[in-house]
Every structure is written in C-alpha cells, then in structure tokens.
Amino acid sequence: MSKIYSRSITREIRKSFGRFAAIIAIVALGGGFLVGILSSTPDMKATADKYYRDFAMSDYDIKSTLGFTDDDIAALSGIDEIDKIMPGNVMDALVIVGSDNQMSGRIYGLDLDNLTVNRLELKEGRMPDSASECVIESPTSYTEDVKIGDTITVSAENDDVDTTYAHTEFKVVGIVDSPYYFCSNREPSSVGSGRTGVILYTYRDAYKTDVYTDLFILTHNTENAFSEKYESYIEKVTEKIEKVSDARLAARYDEIIDEAMAELQEAKDTLESEKAKAESELDKAQVDLDRGQREYENGLAQLDAAQKELDEAKAQLDAVKPQIDEAKAAQAAGYPLSNEVLAQIAQYDAGIAQWERGTAELQK
Numbered sequence: 346m347s348k349i350y351s352r353s354i355t356r357e358i359r360k361s362f363g364r365f366a367a368i369i370a371i372v373a374l375g376g377g378f379l380v381g382i383l384s385s386t387p388d389m390k391a392t393a394d395k396y397y398r399d400f401a402m403s404d405y406d407i408k409s410t411l412g413f414t415d416d417d418i419a420a421l422s423g424i425d426e427i428d429k430i431m432p433g434n435v436m437d438a439l440v441i442v443g444s445d446n447q448m449s450g451r452i453y454g455l456d457l458d459n460l461t462v463n464r465l466e467l468k469e470g471r472m473p474d475s476a477s478e479c480v481i482e483s484p485t486s487y488t489e490d491v492k493i494g495d496t497i498t499v500s501a502e503n504d505d506v507d508t509t510y511a512h513t514e515f516k517v518v519g520i521v522d523s524p525y526y527f528c529s530n531r532e533p534s535s536v537g538s539g540r541t542g543v544i545l546y547t548y549r550d551a552y553k554t555d556v557y558t559d560l561f562i563l564t565h566n567t568e569n570a571f572s573e574k575y576e577s578y579i580e581k582v583t584e585k586i587e588k589v590s591d592a593r594l595a596a597r598y599d600e601i602i603d604e605a606m607a608e609l610q611e612a613k614d615t616l617e618s619e620k621a622k623a624e625s626e627l628d629k630a631q632v633d634l635d636r637g638q639r640e641y642e643n644g645l646a647q648l649d650a651a652q653k654e655l656d657e658a659k660a661q662l663d664a665v666k667p668q669i670d671e672a673k674a675a676q677a678a679g680y681p682l683s684n685e686v687l688a689q690i691a692q693y694d695a696g697i698a699q700w701e702r703g704t705a706e707l708q709k
Contacts, residue, residue: 437536439536
C-alpha cells in the first residue's frame, strides 16, 4: 500500500512540478520571514542591552525630598548587589534661552569628571570646564530651539533661585547623548508647560545645596535588561534598598530635626546674648541719661543764678545811669570832672560791657 502511495505522489509531482516548486518556495519564504521576525526581538533586546552596558545606564534613580548625604550612600553601598552609586542634583526650572525664549529646563549637577553611571557620549563641541558651562541633550524634540553658543539662564520667576543655584547662567559648549534619554518624546516637567524643553548637564558646583537630590545606582547584574531573570534580580535588590531606605529615612528625619533644633537653640542663645547686651547698654545709657539730666538741671540752675546776677547788675547799672549820663553830658560840654567822677564813668562802662558779654553767653 505504501509503495502504491509513493508512486502516486511521485507521478503527481512530475505532472505538476512547477506548482510543487512554487508551493515549496512559498513555504520556505514564509518560514524565512517567521524566523526573521522571531529573531528580531532578541536581537533588538541584545543591542539595547549592550548599549546600556557600554554607557553604564543606571538600574535605579532614587530621589529624596529630604536630600541624600554621604551616610546614605555608605548605607546603600553595603548592599552586595550594588556596584556603583553616582550622586547628583537634578531639578526642573524655568529657563530662558538667549534673551527671550522661555521653556522648562532640567538641570543636572554632576561630577562630570567622573561619570561612573549614565556616561555621556559627546556628539559635538566639548565638555564643560566649569559650572558656568553646560552640555545639552542631542537636538531632538528635547532641544529643538537650543544650540552650541547659546546662553541658558535660570529665570527669576523660579522660587529660591538665590539659595538654590550658585550659577544661574550657563553657556552651551557641547551636545551629548545619554543612555538615560533614548526616546524622542519630551519628558514631563514639574514647571512651565509640563514638558521639558531642554536637558542640560553641568558641574554640581552650580548648586548651593550640601545634599544630593538623586542617587543613580548601577548593580552587578549580568542578565539581559529585558529578561525575566533581570526583573527577578531587580525585585530582590529593590527589597534590600527599601529596607535601607526605611532605616535611613528615619535617621535622616532625626538629623534634620536635630539640625533644626540646634539652629533654633543657637538662635535662642544669640537672642539671649543680644538681649543681655542690649539691656546692659540700655542700663548704661540710662545711667548716662540720668547723669546728663542732673548736669542739665545743674546747668539750668547755674543759668538761672547767672541770669539773676545779670538782672541784679542791670538793675544796679540802671540805677546810676541818669547820673552817669549827666556826667558824660557835662564832660562833653567841656566841664571839668573830678577823678572820682571819671572813675565812676569808667566803672559804669566796664559794668555795661561785662553785662553785655554775660547776656550774650547766656543766649548761646
């Protein structure tokens, strides 16, 4: 039976060999497409994973509203799976490009000389030499209105500009690619239009704060970033990070409270010291005021006594004035005067001059 079937199949193939060959070709082509489609996803995942590894893309970006300290970094470094931790400051702010082009900006303050995580690939220009310079993400939809040579200024409309930033103007000196931003869609932003217009990188010295806002963490993972093994690995590490985070959050909260209480106590001590100083100065001023009041009252008494003496002298001078006037008139008419009368006239004139001087002194 099988021989007859085989002969029948062979005759049919010989009779319609062209159609048979076409069917074989279609099946082969379909199989090839299927194999290609099935292999493209692993290839794309492998390519992306290699890119992430080549530029040390972070497995975690941890943010804190309380700020991270070196103690937090040390605590997280104790987790066996963690390879590298790169601290930084990242904030969204309204920025002005050029003279009037306002947009939302994301400002990274990093140790650009030692990027161990999320390494930047310089595409054009150069890297910054100081915190007054910056590089920006490649000119996709992120940076369509920004170019090398432009100046980016942190807008005064932002809150606490003077206390947050040590530099508010950045000259664009280069364009980079970052593994952290591989999508052309704009990032959401907490300011402005709600979409990030430019992403810039500069030195951490651009910020005044003593703590970090972000920690970029790279693990020892060797699995493909798109695999289930990677997800399981990350879940395990996440649990450890959360345990450390809970402990450090409590410690950090206590640190902030202690710092605040220390500053409050210092302010109280300063207030008490200044208060005591002020009271001492007030007491001294009161003593000086009382002494001055006594001197003033004594002066008034002396003035009154002097005025009284002047008034008495004036009265005495007025009493003899008629006789002196007559004597002076007689002298003017040529009548001889005795030495006694001449002496009285001289004494009177001297008295008048002294009274005038005394009156002038009292009126000063």
